[in-house]
Amino acid sequence: MYGPGDPQPQPTARPAHSKRLVVLALAAGLLLGGGGVGLAWLLTSSEAEGAAADAEAACTVVRRTTDLDPVENVAAYRRWAGAAEIAAAGEADKRYQPLADAVRKPVNILQQMMSTDSQEYTDALSAARQACADL
Numbered sequence: 001m002y003g004p005g006d007p008q009p010q011p012t013a014r015p016a017h018s019k020r021l022v023v024l025a026l027a028a029g030l031l032l033g034g035g036g037v038g039l040a041w042l043l044t045s046s047e048a049e050g051a052a053a054d055a056e057a058a059c060t061v062v063r064r065t066t067d068l069d070p071v072e073n074v075a076a077y078r079r080w081a082g083a084a085e086i087a088a089a090g091e092a093d094k095r096y097q098p099l100a101d102a103v104r105k106p107v108n109i110l111q112q113m114m115s116t117d118s119q120e121y122t123d124a125l126s127a128a129r130q131a132c133a134d135l
Contacts, residue, residue: 019071019114051093058087058103059132068106068125069116081107102131 061083070077084104090096105124110116 051090051096054086054090055096055099055135058083058090058099059135061086062103062128062132067116068110070110077107077110099131099135102128 061079065076065080065083067073068077068080080103084100084107087096087100087103091100102124106121106128109118109121109124113121115121
């Protein structure tokens with residue numbers, strides 16, 4: 001393709017902040033979309049049955065999701081973030097507030113630290129799973 005003396009294409013370096021921008025864009029989209037889904041869910045269900053159903057639906061997703069890495073496994077990250085929004089809809093019944101907080105915490109840590117490699121993240125993930133197990 002290239003002859004002697006022809007300029008060779010140079011590989012372009014990917015900006016270090018591009019990964020962070022992808023994560024932030026995903027997070028913003030999830031919060032907006034998930035908030036709409038959670039609000040619709042809350043408005044279309046009765047308060048007592050709705051909160052219990054929301055908590056169970058969120059925990060079903062938590063049980064199915066093994067990895068929250070928004071770069072390597074975007075679908076799982078989006079699913080868990082959606083579960084956090086659905087759990088938040090269950091806050092209409094204050095008994096589910098600890099569950100909502102526990103499911104939301106790993107997403108918040110991931111958004112702040114941009115990494116799943118911390119003890120705080122691992123502990124939050126375990127606490128969310130335990131909150132669902134105790135449901």
